[in-house]
Amino acid sequence: MRTSIAFAILGLLGSALAAPMPKADWVKKPGYRPKMHQPSRRALYVDQVAETTTYPTTTAPKENPWLYLSNDEAAAVILYLHDQDVLNLTAVDDAGAWDNSILVVDVSPPKKADVKAYFDGNGTKPERYAVASLMFGATEEPFVQDFLVGPLPITNATTFVPDTGSNTAANASIRVYDADASYDYYSDVAWGMADIVSDLLNVTMDTEDDLNDIFSIWGIDPLWRETVDxxxxxxxxxxxxxxxxxxxxxxxxxxxxxxxxxxxxxxxxKFDITGRDSSLWSLKGILYADEFYETEDEFRAAWSAPGFNKLIPNYAGEWLGTDKVPNVTLPLETLPPPMQVQPAGQRFYIDPDQKYVEWMGFTFYLSFTRDTGMSLYDINFQGDRIIYELGMQEAVAHYAGNDPVQSGTAYLDSYYGFGMYTVTQVPGFDMPTYGTCLDSNVHASEVSKQHPCAISIFESDAGYALQRHSTSSYVSTTKNIALVVRSVATVGNYDYTTSYSFFLDGTIEVMIQASGYIQSAYYYANEGYGYKIHDNLSGSMHDHSLNYKVDFDILGGKNTMIKHSVEPVTKAFKWSNGVERNTMHIVEKEIVNEDHGKQFWGANGKDHVIVVNKDTPNKYGEYRGYRMSPSKGGAGMHVTIANSTNLANAGGFTTHAYYVTKHHDSETRAASAWSDYDPWNPMRDFNTYFDGEDIEQEDIVVWFNLGMHHVPHTGDIPNTVMTTAQSAMLLTPNNYFLSDPSRQVTNMMRINYGADNVSTVDTFGSVAPNGTINLENNLWDPYTYSGDVAVRKFPYDPTNPYNDTESIV
Ligand SMILES: [Cu+2]
Structure with a gap:
């Protein structure tokens, strides 16, 4: 039942202190992703503004089977795991590197057949399961293992078993080669050559603390392997x-x-950090000015010798700041710019408890996980399921360069956790001030973190007409309003804005945009790997590749991927008197087996890739389906580097533009957050999904890449801008309807006119906004910006939340 109620602010509370580490402190890595220091920021919270406070709500037709774990559920799972003596778990708060502890608990997606029976038939709601990732540190060979825990709620029937059903690694486990913190070791070695460091990097240091005050020492990710003897x-x-x-x-x-x-x-x-005994670790070499020295002694001798090639380090300065340049004001720019308002309040229905949304014929559910953040499920349009699941799988940033740090870096960002770093949006900048907010909730290191306004949902005017046509007697035109579902994640140095936009013609756009600080390189002997963008700075080239899963279910779910390519042809026709004409035609190819399931986009945008149901042609005999079209910036990109030595077997989803496989519940995700620990033996090996299965009129899943080949230029200083750092895919009806579904829209107009005046105007029942807009109601107070809410889960006391939030992010 739909109701329309007025309620104030969607619960956006919280407080924040201190500075964050950019990745979870329980993740042991060599060095770390660069930090996001914002010390002594005040404790703040966000609230919402809108011209009206009317939020139409509804009750989801079915409970959300992908609903993220509540704090109580997470606490119950954690307590249950602690009760299992065989796991020998230590509370995260007390755990060291040689203990077993809980990394993450999250919702495990139910089997698709069970969900469809529940949604489409008389099936009961699928049983609820959690996936728990445990770090086993109490061993010489530490590992992470995923367990399936359920059914929930916890009863005597609840069990925990290795989650081999959705991981390809044996026993759902992966070795961890950096369980022991190495930062102090790097620092000690660097301090051992403090005289050289001070000289080359032009600093004064009296103690090792000075070294650590001035510098951070970090590098490659994932770790590298070498075979020695x-x-x-x-x-x-x-x-x-x-x-x-x-x-x-x-x-x-x-x-x-x-x-x-x-x-x-x-x-x-260069360090050898093999094994768990740091006394056996060693410095294996030094690189400086493109010269490699195998030992500190060799380096010291070279440095002491006359004619040593001493470089100028990169210095900090105002150029690192993102503030406005002083003493310049663009004409009229101190006046407030245009803004969007929502004159009649929210025009979509939402079930905030079940994370369910209805808008203009679209319905969908939302989920949210620590690894990948927001996902959409059961997307219907005009009563038909179009997509069962739509969500990001992994975001790779693969660098290159003549230095080992750039060459050795291929970040797998789900390891750091998109959900972990999905931040509160800034109204008026990340979203319109009237946007409706949903909180995220992730459970890592036995702490539940709730980010207020991690997901914003709002209607937006595209700023151009959806349709128009002028004649000598009329002009007809339709407003182009989209529903946008957005989240923003700041993963280390980069900020990723993810937007799913729904359009009135049935199109769904998946868009990723990046901003934030680039990871740069020292500029020396690396001309071929990036532009010189500051005094001694290279805009280190890298590829962004973000993989998305779109599990199409067109007209029941038995589907085929068809590629219609527009190609040139030379051909004589019956009417051409034997003369060949150079023209073009459509060449059709069906992808009917997983052996051909890895695909590239053809040059010149020639490929129309459509997922159809061949059993249900329309009345003209054409297959009804949805088409995928790359759009914006570097759409459709994949990683350039062939057989990446960094990603090894963990990068199967980065090698092609798009993929099609047969659906299996065991092939849930293209990647795993934990593959970063051992890319040679990844937790999920995407390549194993391609095993020759027939995919003609089967339940198929498409996996496509968005991204960009990022060659930062001076315009990336200080931050990359989202006008160009963006990539999108349009998923759009193709012969699905007999005509454009947006003709149902009310907000259109036909202006009829004669030679010199308007005779009549048809508005089709649309209502012009009336009254006055109080702009005060459409402003947002930035002092209400909020940090996350964090609750300790073990021991768990919901009435006395222990807030260990480190920062506003
Ligand atoms: Cu980049």
Whole structure:
């Protein structure tokens, strides 16, 4: 039943203190992703504004089977796991590197057949399961293992078993080669050559604390391997970066900008960190000015010798700041710019408990996980299921360069966790001020973190007409209003804005945009790997590749991928008197087996890739389906590097533009957050999904890549801008309807006119906004910006939440 109620602010509360680490503190890595320091930011919270406070709500027709775990559910799962003596778990708060502990608990998606029986038939709601990722540190060979825990709620029937059903790794487990913190070791070695570091990097240091105050030392991700004397060694390469400097801003205040990734110092250290005994670790070499020294002694001798090639390090300065340039004001730009308002309140229905949305013929459910953030499920349009599941699988940022740190870096961002770093949106910037917010909730390290306004949902005017046509007697035109579902994740140095937009013609757009600080390189002997963008700085080239799963279910779910290519042809026709004409035609190809399930886009945008149901042609005999079209920026990109030595067997989803496989509940995701630990033996190996299965008129799943080949230029200083760092895919009806479904829209107009005046205007029942807009109601107070809400889960006391939030993000 739909109701229309007025309620104030969707629960957006919270407080925040101190500074965050960019990745979860329970994740042990060589070095770390650059930090996001915002010390002494005030405790804040967000609220919402709108011209009206009317939020139409509804009750989802079925309960959301993908609903993210509640705090109570997560606490119950964690308590249950602690009760299993065989796991020998230590509370995260007390755990060291040699303990077993809980990394993450999250919802496990139910089997598709069970959900369809529940949604489409008389089936009961599928049983609820959690997936728990445990770190087993109490062993010489530490590993992470995923367990399926359920059914929930916890009863005597609840069991825990390795989640082999959705991971390809044996026993759903992966070795961890950096369970022991290595940062202090790097720091100690660097301090051992403090005289050289001080000289080359032009700093004064009296103690090792000074070293750590000035520099951060971090590098490759994932870790590298080398075989030495027949033995596999674990290798880390690191370099020096400046800790975030305080900069005097235009208003005279001191601001700590997050520009660390723009301050590579050009001094690289190679370490062997094999095994758990740090006394057996060793420095394996030093790279400086494109010269490699195998030992500190060799490096010291070269440095002491006359004629040593000493480089100028990168220095911090105002150029790292993102503030407005002083003393320049563009004409009229101090006036407030245009803004969107929502004159009649929210025009979609939402079930905030079940995360269910209805808008103009579309319905869908939302889920949210620690690894990948927001996903959409059961997307229907005009009563038909179009898509069963739509969501990001993994985001790779694969660098290259002549230095080992850039060459060795291929971030797999789900490891850090898109959900972990999905931040509260800034109304008026990330979203219109009237946007409706939903909270996220993730459960990592036995702490539940709720981000207010992690998901915004709002209608937006595209700013151009959806349809128009002019004649000598009339003009007809239709407003182009879209429903946007958005989240923003700041994963280390980069900020990713994900938008799913729904259009009135049945199109769904998947868009990713990036901003934030690039990861740069020291500029020396690396001309072929990026532009020189500051004094000694290379805009280190890299590929962004973000993989999305779209599980189409067109007209029941038995589907085929068809490729209609527009190609040139030379051909004589019956009417052409034997003369050949150079023209074009459509060449059809069906992808009927997984052996051909890895595809590239043809040149010149020639490929129309359509997922159809061949059993249900329309009355003209054409197959009804949905088409995928790359759109914007670097759409359709995949990783350039062939057989990446960094990603090894973990990058199967990065090699092609799009893929099609047969649906299996065991092939839930293209990647795993934990594959980063051991890419040679990944937790999920996407390539194993291609095993020759027939995919003609089967339940098929499409996996496509968005991204960009990012060659940062001076315009990426200080931050990358989203006008160009963007990529999108349009999923659009193709012969699905007998005509354009947007003809149902009310907000259209036909203006009829004669030679010199308008005779009549048809408005089709649309209502012009009336009354006055109070702009005060459409402003947002930035002092209400909010941090996350964090609740300790073990021991769990919901009445006395222990808030250990480290920062507003
Ligand atoms: Cu980039």
């Amino acid at each position: 027949g033995e596999e060694r674990v290798i880390s390469w690191v370099q020096f970066w400046l800790n975030e400097p305080e900069i005097t801003a235009d208003d005279g205040t001191q601001v700590t900008f997050d520009g660390q990734t723009l301050t590579p110092q050009g001094l690289y250290l």
